[in-house]
Amino acid sequence: MRAKKFLQGDKSAGICAQCKAIVATTYRRRDVPFASGIGMVRDILVAICDICGSVVSTPSQSTPAIKAAYKKIIKESKLKRQRPRE
DSSP, X not given: OOOOOOOTTOEEEEEXXXXXXEEEEEEEEEEEEOTTSSOEEEEEEEEEETTTOOEEEOOGGGHHHHHHHHHXXXXXXXXXXXXOOO
C-alpha cells in the first residue's frame, strides 16, 4: 500500500494541539523548527490548522527532507565540538 501524495492546497483533517479539537487543515509549504529548538527544516509540506495556523501534521513525503536537515544539524554540531578553542 502506498501513502497518498499530498499537494499544496489539498484539504484534510487532524487534531490540532493548540485548538484541542479535530480541525480542517490545508497543506502548505513552511519552514518548521525541530521540537528541540535547534535547527529548522526549510520549505516542507505540512498540514496547517485552518483555525489557528499551527502545524497539525507532516505527510510522509516530507520525511526525506526532515531526515536530511536533521543529519546536517548533527554534522554541524559535531564539527563545532571538534574545533580547537583559540
